[in-house]
Amino acid sequence: MDTGKRGPGRPRSVRAHESVLEVVVPLIEAHGYGALTIEALARRAGVSKQTIYRWWDGKAEIVMEALEAAAAQAPPTPDSGSVEQDVRAFMSTTIAAAGGGNGRLLAGLMAEAQLDETFAASFRERFLARRLEALGEILERGRGRGEIAASADVAFLAEIAFAALWYRLLVRNAPLDGRFAGELTDVVLKLAR
Amino acid sequence: MDTGKRGPGRPRSVRAHESVLEVVVPLIEAHGYGALTIEALARRAGVSKQTIYRWWDGKAEIVMEALEAAAAQAPPTPDSGSVEQDVRAFMSTTIAAAGGGNGRLLAGLMAEAQLDETFAASFRERFLARRLEALGEILERGRGRGEIAASADVAFLAEIAFAALWYRLLVRNAPLDGRFAGELTDVVLKLAR
Amino acid sequence: MDTGKRGPGRPRSVRAHESVLEVVVPLIEAHGYGALTIEALARRAGVSKQTIYRWWDGKAEIVMEALEAAAAQAPPTPDSGSVEQDVRAFMSTTIAAAGGGNGRLLAGLMAEAQLDETFAASFRERFLARRLEALGEILERGRGRGEIAASADVAFLAEIAFAALWYRLLVRNAPLDGRFAGELTDVVLKLAR
């Protein structure tokens, strides 16, 4: 763990770090993820490219950190005592977040994961898996209470739910709204019982 | 439809067209979609860049045409008289295709769609929508025969199925195999009844 | 020699030939010789590139023909009986022609001659040499009448005169006007006597 011990030399500038994160979301919203470049990021943040490369491993990593800063890193796992209420709340929160300004970011990250295997692994583990696990946990608790079938494959059910979310996010064939959250909740619970 | 009518001038070279399509799949398989460049494509196909830009609007369009050439453009819609058998066959075929060499292409196209709105529309309409419709048709036929609930939302069910497929394709968290096809078929039918 | 005999087949279109020549001068005047392209020439003349390549060997050849069409091909060799009057008239006419709209064309041709050895030979023989000879002839006649020194090197004197003209044409450090023509005439005669 970080004991606060530091070597000699100028410490890393928290200011520079923050400047980049503050600038990345507006830039993506303005011109899309595809048009996001390290060069533009550095210019807009008033930071040198070198500094960016010292802190991050590529633009996807920056975007991911910006995302984690915006949405709290750990997804919420409500525990009301009712699986249905918990799933409904979780889906509602999650879909609302994905449907807002973060949508472009998320879609861009998924795109990046297709083009860069290293980032794909990082994205899968640090982001996607955690979301799956959060929903899985909710369902697992429900199973403990006997609300869903003992034989239900909670991991698979969670995958179905997130798959549906991502499909809409990526394909944009229909809105990511409350209605959709409700339908997905119904699907998950119907399959779970 | 093409009436065969042609203006003056040298006609487009079918050879050049085909050369490009033949070369694009091997190139993606070798270095990944992200590393695919028009420059390399032209070099390998023995075709000038200008010619590529004359025929296509970007590398994603080329890949999509190559895909349509490989997999027959229209997805199959089996009609055995049994919804269960039809869905099972459809999912099996579709997932097998996506799990093979075409996987990288498909993932690349979805990535491109996130980076380029123009291509996104084309991809949605010329590819994704047709697949959804094919599965929807199968389910619709089943409803006509009373095999599934009259109230079932077939478009939504088809979306769920393809969403699950795409999630695995993009995230690569688990294999796109026969077992997965079976599980998905069960999900769709369970929800449909 | 051309006996008027012709083989079968459609004869060359005089219309196409003329269209090109009519269009080349305006194009050079509008955008300069450097910006003149076969492509633009064909477009503006409503002629195909193939046709241009059938008639000419490159854009410089076209420009040279246009020049020969504008200025009569053979330079005038006045013969008034007085060397001074003849030289004065010749220089005046020649410099006036070079100072007008033809200046850009001439300068462009000389530039082309530096970049293309084949054209250089053609330009030297079909254009430059003829001008030198014309002035040489005038001086030679003067020598026959004893107006200039028997030992004068008329070819060299003609070269001096044209050199001065070309320098001003190419460098554009001072105007190609009547005063310059007079000064040059004086130089030639002073050196000749």
Next chain:
Amino acid sequence: MDTGKRGPGRPRSVRAHESVLEVVVPLIEAHGYGALTIEALARRAGVSKQTIYRWWDGKAEIVMEALEAAAAQAPPTPDSGSVEQDVRAFMSTTIAAAGGGNGRLLAGLMAEAQLDETFAASFRERFLARRLEALGEILERGRGRGEIAASADVAFLAEIAFAALWYRLLVRNAPLDGRFAGELTDVVLKLAR
């Protein structure tokens, strides 16, 4: 003048700069000025195209700098006390320089000046005018000593001399040799007295 003051950032690479200048003359001698491309220049010098575009405004500027590096920028103005000796030495040196390997470069630059007005101005001021002035200075000194007529137009005489030189250089109708230098010297002096 350069005060040595420098802002932040990596300083320009002297190595890259020199590499380009070293490579440009051989390239022109090998294939001619017309065949000189920025692309080949970059390749041969082991320098990126971007770097070339950062330092220079076009290939003509590079060639001109190479020329200024080869031939000392300021032309020599001998001062022996005798106009005849000075002019003879000047013409001899100048013509020898033009007749050697630099001939192709010079001719190429003059061609470029016809195709690009911006470069023309630069060439006129930074190169041609300085040569004219050098010869003019020599003649002026001679006038001060009473060696040439008080009424002589030294600028015009210098123009005549350089015009003759350039004509031979561009037209290549006769050699740029010692004999020619002698003849030109005689012409200038004869006209000056």
Next chain:
DNA sequence: TAATAACCGAGACGGTACGTCGCGTCTTAGG
């Protein structure tokens, strides 16, 4: 009067170079 041949416009072809952009790295002065 039909066949044949050389032309015509149009425009696609394989190329080469253009000038620009962004990459990730490196090198400076300065805090």
Next chain:
DNA sequence: CCTAAGACGCGACGTACCGTCTCGGTTATTA
């Protein structure tokens, strides 16, 4: 040792013309 600044080699971008070619169509001469 970090910072901003900015030049570096590199590789791809999309465009412009090059000179050639291949079409359908259009005049001529020749059989």
